[in-house]
Amino acid sequence: MNPGHWFRxxxxxxxxxxxxxxxSIRKWxxxxxxxxSQFSDLQRLVRSKQEQNISISLCLPTLNEERTIGKExxxxxxxxxxxxxxxxxxxxxxxxxxDRTRDIAAGFGANVYLxxxxxxxxGVKRGxxxxxxxxxxxxxxxxxxxxxxxxxxxxxxxxxxxVGPLLQDPALKYVKAFYERPLTLASGTRVSxxxxxxxxxxxxxxxxxxxxxxxxxxxxSGEYAARREALExxxxxxxxxxxxxHLLDIYNLGGMDAFAQxxxxxxxxxxxxxxxxxxxxFGILQTFFSRLKEIEKCPDFPAWSQVLRxxxxxxxxxxxxxxxVVEEDxxxxxxxxxxxxxxxxx
Amino acid sequence: xxxxxxxLEQLGAWQAATAGIRSLFMSDLxxxxxxxxxxxxxxxxxxxxxxxxxEAGLDRCSTxxxxxxxxxxxxxxxxQTILVTAHADTLVTESKxxxxxxxxxxxxxxxxxxxxxxxxxxTHLPGLMQTLQVKLKSNLVLLAxxxxxxxxxxxxxxxxxxxxxxxxxTGLCLESVQLGRLNYACMGMLRAEIHCQLxxxxxxxxxxxxxxxxxxxxxxxxxxxxxxxKRPLTTIIMGKMDGGIAHNNIARxxxxxxxxxxxxxxxxxxxxxxxxDITEETSAQSGTxxxxxxxxxxxxxxxxxxxxxVKKGRAVLSALGLQPMLYPTTSQLSALRDAGIPGLTIAIxxxxxxxxxxxxxxxVAIDPMTTGLTQxxxxxxxxxxxxxx
Numbered sequence: 001m002n003p004g005h006w007f008r009x010x011x012x013x014x015x016x017x018x019x020x021x022x023x024s025i026r027k028w029x030x031x032x033x034x035x036x037s038q039f040s041d042l043q044r045l046v047r048s049k050q051e052q053n054i055s056i057s058l059c060l061p062t063l064n065e066e067r068t069i070g071k072e073x074x075x076x077x078x079x080x081x082x083x084x085x086x087x088x089x090x091x092x093x094x095x096x097x098x099d100r101t102r103d104i105a106a107g108f109g110a111n112v113y114l115x116x117x118x119x120x121x122x123g124v125k126r127g128x129x130x131x132x133x134x135x136x137x138x139x140x141x142x143x144x145x146x147x148x149x150x151x152x153x154x155x156x157x158x159x160x161x162x163v164g165p166l167l168q169d170p171a172l173k174y175v176k177a178f179y180e181r182p183l184t185l186a187s188g189t190r191v192s193x194x195x196x197x198x199x200x201x202x203x204x205x206x207x208x209x210x211x212x213x214x215x216x217x218x219x220x221s222g223e224y225a226a227r228r229e230a231l232e233x234x235x236x237x238x239x240x241x242x243x244x245x246h247l248l249d250i251y252n253l254g255g256m257d258a259f260a261q262x263x264x265x266x267x268x269x270x271x272x273x274x275x276x277x278x279x280x281x282f283g284i285l286q287t288f289f290s291r292l293k294e295i296e297k298c299p300d301f302p303a304w305s306q307v308l309r310x311x312x313x314x315x316x317x318x319x320x321x322x323x324x325v326v327e328e329d330x331x332x333x334x335x336x337x338x339x340x341x342x343x344x345x346x
Numbered sequence: 347x348x349x350x351x352x353x354l355e356q357l358g359a360w361q362a363a364t365a366g367i368r369s370l371f372m373s374d375l376x377x378x379x380x381x382x383x384x385x386x387x388x389x390x391x392x393x394x395x396x397x398x399x400x401e402a403g404l405d406r407c408s409t410x411x412x413x414x415x416x417x418x419x420x421x422x423x424x425x426q427t428i429l430v431t432a433h434a435d436t437l438v439t440e441s442k443x444x445x446x447x448x449x450x451x452x453x454x455x456x457x458x459x460x461x462x463x464x465x466x467x468x469t470h471l472p473g474l475m476q477t478l479q480v481k482l483k484s485n486l487v488l489l490a491x492x493x494x495x496x497x498x499x500x501x502x503x504x505x506x507x508x509x510x511x512x513x514x515x516t517g518l519c520l521e522s523v524q525l526g527r528l529n530y531a532c533m534g535m536l537r538a539e540i541h542c543q544l545x546x547x548x549x550x551x552x553x554x555x556x557x558x559x560x561x562x563x564x565x566x567x568x569x570x571x572x573x574x575x576k577r578p579l580t581t582i583i584m585g586k587m588d589g590g591i592a593h594n595n596i597a598r599x600x601x602x603x604x605x606x607x608x609x610x611x612x613x614x615x616x617x618x619x620x621x622x623d624i625t626e627e628t629s630a631q632s633g634t635x636x637x638x639x640x641x642x643x644x645x646x647x648x649x650x651x652x653x654x655x656v657k658k659g660r661a662v663l664s665a666l667g668l669q670p671m672l673y674p675t676t677s678q679l680s681a682l683r684d685a686g687i688p689g690l691t692i693a694i695x696x697x698x699x700x701x702x703x704x705x706x707x708x709x710v711a712i713d714p715m716t717t718g719l720t721q722x723x724x725x726x727x728x729x730x731x732x733x734x735x
Contacts, residue, residue: 070448071376078373104450109369152445153380268445 024256025215032165032215032260036157039164042084048167055088057141058159061131063095065149066104072147072154073108079156086160091139092149093118093131101149113138119338125328128222129242133330136231137339144231148222153268162225165260173230173258174250178217179267195220196274201281202244205288209297210248212256219247220284223264226250230258232334232345240280241287241327248291275310279325282308286327350658353727354665360478361666361720367477368716371470372448374398378469379455379462380444385435385498388490389413392434395469395490402472404488412505415490418512419472421730423483428729429514429687430471430486431503431678432464432521433494438706452709459697459708463522463715465490467694467722478723482730487512491678496537499642500681507685516655516729517682517689518722522697523710525718526668529675529691530656531648532683533579534614536606538640540565540625542589543599545635557596558589561632566602568624572617578609578646579674580617607676609646618643644680649688658728659690666717666724692725694718 039045049056058076062069073090080086092105092112106112116124118134132146143166145159158177165175198220206213213219220243234249236242250258272280286306292298308323333339340346383391392415399407399417406418415434436457438444446455446462455462467474468488475482492502507514521527542558542565566584574580582604589600606621608614622638629636649656651672663670675691682689695718697710 066449067447070450071446074369074372074448075376078369082370100450107450108448152447155377268443 025212028212028215028256028259032256033217033263034161034165034260035263036161036164036265039160039168040157042080042086042156042160045160045164045167046084046086049086052167052170054142055140056086056143056145056163057135057139058087058090058145058147059132059135059139060090060092060105060110060147060149061095061128061135062092062097062101062105062149063128064097064099064101066097066099066101068152068154069101069149070104070108072149072151073105073110075154075156076147076159077109080159086163087145088141089139091135093135093138095126095128095131119336121338122330122336125238125330127238127240127242129236130238130330132242133236133238133333136228136333137336137342142228143225144228145225146223151267153266158223158264158267159225161262161264162223165262166225166227169260171257172227172260173254174226174246174260175224176216176219176247176259176261177221177223177264177267178261179221179264197277197281197284201284202288209292210251213247213251215256216247216259216261217263219243221267223267228343230254232339232343233332235329235331236333237283237287237327237329239325239327240283244284245287245291245329248288248295252291252295278310279308279323282323282325283327286325290327290329349731350661350728353724354661356727357662357665357720357724360480360723361716363478364474364719364723365716367470367473368712370473371466371715371719372453372712374469375453375458375462375466376446376448378466379446379458382438382442382444383434383436384439385437385493385495388434388492391465392490392492395434395465398469399472399488402476404472410506410510412502413492414502414506415488415492416506416510416512417488419475419482419486419488421482421484421486424485425483426515426732427485427487427512428482428726429489429517429682429689430468430726431489431491431517431519432468433461433502433678434465434490434492435495435498436460436462437495442706448712451713452711454707454709456704456706457708459522459699459710461520461522463694463710463718464520467719468520470719471722474719474723475726480723480727482726484515484730486726487514494678497641499537500644500678503678503681504684507681507687514687515732517679517687518725518729519678519682519689519691520722521677521691521693523693523695524671524697525693525695525714525721526663526671527675527691527693528656528659528663528670528672529648529677529679530651530653530659530672531609531674532644532646532680533607533609533674533676534611534646535642535644535676535680536614536618536640537642538604538606538621538638540602540604540621541599541635541637541639542601543635543637544596545633548633557598558600558634559597561628561634561636562587562589562600562602564632565624565628565636568628569604569621572620575613578613580606580608580610580613582606582617605676609674611645614643614646644676645684646674647683648674648679649690653688655688655690655729659692659725662721662724662728663692666721668717668721690725692718692721694722
């Protein structure tokens with residue numbers, strides 16, 4: 001079966017750059033941007049969840065996160081499962097950590113799986129996107145929340161802030177986190193935005209090809225919640241491109257009406273080197289170009305290299321380092337018969 | 347609970363039940379510990395605690411003029427009122443990263459052992475008693491006290507005890523570490539700073555000008571030579587020294603922070619006089635301005651080791667397999683003592699400060715917390731009959 005069958009024709013695709021104007025972006029930001037505090041009444045959220053008869057799963061993708069995973073599970077489980085039954089499961093999907101990540105996570109009460117043990121017949125690929133994709137098979141929830149496992153200042157609002165808009169508005173499919181708000185200073189307004197890769201790579205690309213998507217403050221944030229019915233219909237890059245592809249694919253399926261974003265105030269996590277960000281950018285570019293081809297915006301785009309070339313210098317000896325970065329896609333999981341059988345999809 | 351033997355019989359079952367609420371307790375502990383709460387800036391942490399008290403359905407949840415967080419849990423008879431208290435301030439400034447790491451068997455974070463665990467234990471106490479299905483005959487007053495440390499000098503709890511509308515008959519002070527401590531008496535304490543400053547007319551060009559470091563070193567040397575008796579137990583802790591900006595700059599000001607502890611009021615007074623003499627004499631000899639700034643002073647005192655309250659505490663600790671560590675403390679117990687309220691200090695877990703951690707980071711063990719919380723419930727149940735019973 002052609003995976004593209006599941007990818008297309010969900011909604012009529014939006015018109016693209018030509019149909020976008022500043023007013024529509026402004027309107028989307030005004031109506032689809034929330035602050036987590038708007039959803040802090042957890043009893044109301046739990047009631048809403050029960051009335052809608054839906055289940056909610058939290059997925060923490062991990063690779064060597066022993067310093068932070070314990071706290072994430074302790075806080076989220078205590079507050080959002082034990083104290084308020086908002087989450088039905090917390091599951092760690094691990095890429096093969098060599099530290100104590102899996103033991104710690106299991107010790108504090110999470111369900112823990114090796115990504116390679118899930119859908120073994122589909123083979124093993126390495127990357128965060130692989131974990132997120134396999135989580136769709138492993139977890140039961142109608143809504144899936146993804147939260148990175150390297151956050152040092154985790155709070156329950158990271159999860160309930162993301163799920164709140166989905167419980168409030170059944171039309172929403174996908175809710176993205178952001179962490180900084182514009183601050184009005186005496187000297188003017190500080191420009192708020194995402195990280196370096198967002199501002200240098202992704203935002204310029206969105207501005208050129210998908211201006212409406214520039215409404216996202218942090219399109220690459222690793223925290224988001226979505227309905228299974230949306231996630232199961234889109235392909236998942238296994239590596240760096242997964243966040244970008246989610247936005248592009250759901251945008252092409254449902255337009256901006258499918259989205260909302262939530263301000264989670266502050267997120268503290270590891271800082272990455274410029275070289276690492278270069279590798280990430282290279283993966284994102286591959287995903288972006290592949291989507292351009294897919295939706296026939298640039299059908300004649302030439303084949304590209306999948307080798308990133310960076311430089312290093314030691315004792316006045318300069319050399320080029322070649323780093324293969326191959327952004328493979330997992331197909332929409334709905335295209336797998338085993339998935340359809342498990343979840344009763346026709 | 348009718349008597350201590352009944353309490354002791356229950357402890358095994360209580361310990362098992364307490365293990366079931368470990369994650370809720372740890373969650374409160376992390377969230378509390380990561381709220382910056384320097385002395386005089388405790389309001390955000392107090393707000394969190396009061397929200398928890400509200401959620402638990404406690405009565406009279408409020409703050410007072412000093413910002414203390416207070417809640418009331420009525421007993422079935424109300425024949426006496428037990429105060430449970432932990433100080434809410436820590437030594438961390440707001441600018442420091444307050445993150446707490448949760449490892450397999452320990453938690454690491456800035457002053458997590460002073461006093462986040464105790465505060466979380468008090469915050470979680472209503473839930474603990476509910477889980478254990480313990481209904482005390484006595485009223486409980488829960489007090490997250492402010493302004494305890496440094497210049498705060500127990501201002502929060504003293505204010506509550508002297509001006510509060512609730513009269514407490516007995517008290518239980520909570521500290522985070524070390525599990526097994528059972529403090530029934532207070533050391534006398536003098537906490538002070540010595541400031542050594544250059545005078546305004548200091549001759550910077552003079553060859554060999556030594557600034558403030560040498561005179562301060564002289565002060566430290568002379569204080570350390572003061573003979574201290576082993577009985578009554580007396581110690582001087584040189585805790586910190588700040589000053590100077592660079593290797594090649596004469597230091598304009600040096601500040602020494604220290605604490606004198608003694609079981610004797612008289613010795614404490616004599617030591618203060620001796621240190622004042624040393625500062626004045628060194629000031630005159632060095633041409634620098636040296637002053638003694640007393641931040642807080644407390645007199646020794648407390649319960650006798652044979653007091654029924656101490657005996658009950660020992661029995662509970664022993665029944666839980668803990669070796670009671672009986673020694674005088676400088677904690678909030680002295681405020682209770684000054685108010686004429688018999689009380690004890692206990693701790694919830696074990697912990698340590700290690701050289702491989704940041705200066706302000708402490709490491710505390712997770713597993714003993716279950717025993718620590720069971721001990722808290724056990725001692726309260728044992729106190730339920732009354733102070734002298």
